[in-house]
Amino acid sequence: MPLKTNTLYEKIADDIALQIKAEVYKGGEKLPSIRQLSRQRSVSVATVQKAYELLEDRRLVEPRPKSGFYVRAIDRKSPSQKVDLLGLPNQVQIHNMATDILYACEGEGITNLGTAYPSIEFLPIKQLQRIMRKLIQLEMKDLVVAHFSSGLRQLKHQICRRLAEAQCQVDEEEVIVTNGCQEALTLCLRAVSKPGDTIAIESPAFVGLLQAIESLGLKALEIPSDCVEGISLEALELALDQWQIAAVALVPAFNNPSGSDMPLDNKKHLVELLSQKGVPLIEDDLFGDLAHDGFRIPPAKAFDKNGLVLYCSSISKSVAPGFRVGWVCPGIYTAKIEGLKSFTNVSASSIAQASVAQFLSTGAYDRHIRHLRKEYANHLEWFQKNIELHFPLGTTISAPKGGYILWIELPMQCDTGKMFYDAIEKNVSFLPGKLFSTSSKFSHCLRINCSVSINDDISNAIVTLGQIAHRHT
């Protein structure tokens, strides 16, 4: 991103920012004093003062009373994996570990920052109650009988309408309702691959995707990705040349766990690239509706001309995780996935489908989502600030522009897998980084779910995690 320079103090600020980026000054180091800099640059003290204030606004530096300005030790913007060397396709073996950890997260008395379910306070209980009371009164028969179908017509209609608002045209015939997004992902993987095949994924990648890959006997090839723009398309292209890849499976919007948001141009380029190679893309857009600024970037599916994008999503992050309603729009794989779905479990629960269709059909969903976006932006801000306060120097935190998940990189010597059990002993949980990769390269990272009610328990949990992190540093 080229720096736009307007005034003298902005120019000075940009120069210092570049030096920080180049690690001329490292996290926690003292910057030149205002007087020094004023002399070096032959500018007024006031100008330097303004430059530092700007850097403070940008959260790059922080003032310390009676001491001067320091490079912020904790960087929200770039807990980035550098685009490193491409690894090999790997067997995935995280299931047993993941199961133990996920169950521990939900244990009695645990302040759960691990599993990424939204907190009850963010779910539209009253509206759903109203909708369901009516459905049970008026349409009970239809809800109880079975339909040999790939989903309720009215729900498919709403899904297409919402996708059209995101500039993505999908026909109702292409929509298959699933038991949540996880099922959509599993069905897609089954449709495009056979055991032993390789799936290219982000690094870090969504733990549920890794588990699905493991359960189907597939291999995962992790493609270097960063926490801002997501997967490196250069690295992906290299991988596609080098390996036989059955499919690419990504979370382009507000990635879980990294928080990255793939720019529109990248999405377009990605779809073109895969189209040339004839490789299908499984797009997990679970958080797509939760952009904090309310701006819905079209999904990659919007650029799909050849039906090679299998688009997956659900309402589990915004409306009712317990309902298990998701969907997939699988392009040329529609017939295949319809079959796989029907003999996996016939169809999704009718009452859940009908309730969601009804909720999506009114303005209530839009109002609900608008509220959620603001709340999640505030929650992330609160967590970021508190983590900055309590975590060790050298910590970096993701800065997602949507969703409610934070990805935290601790100093390299921290082993968050070990920290996890210390945390559980103190009745706090998170997800350790090793769940998000086939390698150990994220073993100093952790994921935090910020969709929780902020209260003393949560404040204390962050303090506790900070203390544990300090001990492991």
Added chain:
Amino acid sequence: MPLKTNTLYEKIADDIALQIKAEVYKGGEKLPSIRQLSRQRSVSVATVQKAYELLEDRRLVEPRPKSGFYVRAIDRKSPSQKVDLLGLPNQVQIHNMATDILYACEGEGITNLGTAYPSIEFLPIKQLQRIMRKLIQLEMKDLVVAHFSSGLRQLKHQICRRLAEAQCQVDEEEVIVTNGCQEALTLCLRAVSKPGDTIAIESPAFVGLLQAIESLGLKALEIPSDCVEGISLEALELALDQWQIAAVALVPAFNNPSGSDMPLDNKKHLVELLSQKGVPLIEDDLFGDLAHDGFRIPPAKAFDKNGLVLYCSSISKSVAPGFRVGWVCPGIYTAKIEGLKSFTNVSASSIAQASVAQFLSTGAYDRHIRHLRKEYANHLEWFQKNIELHFPLGTTISAPKGGYILWIELPMQCDTGKMFYDAIEKNVSFLPGKLFSTSSKFSHCLRINCSVSINDDISNAIVTLGQIAHRHT
């Protein structure tokens, strides 16, 4: 079964029954007149008359006015596949055909005797309405949030309680709630096998099982079975010696499609046999609760000492197919299936689970099932009679002691696959026999769903099917 002989006329009746069984007199043939027989046997005319009446009660013979007694052309008792030679493990390739047929069955204006969903008149709409209204009022929060769990505790409890009533002790920890029985079957297959493995099944076998086997890249080995006692254990034992079999998957109780009901001794022997060989048994007990006489024979799972029986069932045939609530008790595979379930689709819909748990916990379920049993016995009787009236000579009909499905064997020259499309043209559907096997040996058979409201449409549908069958004979 040894014949118990009490009186002279019973003895004569038994002798004639044996002759019919041995095909001394074939279906549709005239039997000796009363006078002839009275002379041959040196017994009174009245005694022979009583013998024939007894045979008439047993539905083996029928009187024709001014002509005498005839062997019933249509035999309800034994549309049996003889225990023929064991085939080879086969690829299953029925999916495309099955999908076309199942969708056609549910087409607009079709009198659907094909898909085996229960009719709305047999579902406890009012009770479920009451239960759900209450749940939504009082427990909505719990229904909307997600639980990383293998099922609601209260539902697991009810499942164990019901199993205990069938003399089958299962611990709550062993119960995993699924999205219907089909999902339970798929999870079990995934847990016990890998692509390319062979699964031993009944012949004919449940179409959904065949589809699951196909979708997982497994092979099916069909074991000779009959319509009374189900799978031949001798043939199965032979198959186990001859082939590497990953698992045996059966519907022992009120088999779909054949209607067979495996005797308790056979179940015991089956479990022992498989236990010796270390081969898991997938037991689909979907119709287990629907014995017409109300007597619940324990499932094979009741004899499971080594955790090798994976027991599957659901409420889709008796309470609410649209809810998609089933379960599996997978013995030593519990941890494995918990994992597969969680990364297939996390869990089943909470509202559906809670409603079913509530319904099972009261006497309402028992009353409902008592009612269903009687109704289904009556419905089967009605269908059997009407099929006998309208179908060609040489037709045999199954005589299931539970459930609501009939399996009909037409004269060998009938091709029910072709008949199906003639029927659809006349707005009637059924399932052709070829859906229930990897071979063509049931291409003269068809399956009829009797859980429908009996009315003129249904009467006409049977007449229509009879006419089509006559044309194809």
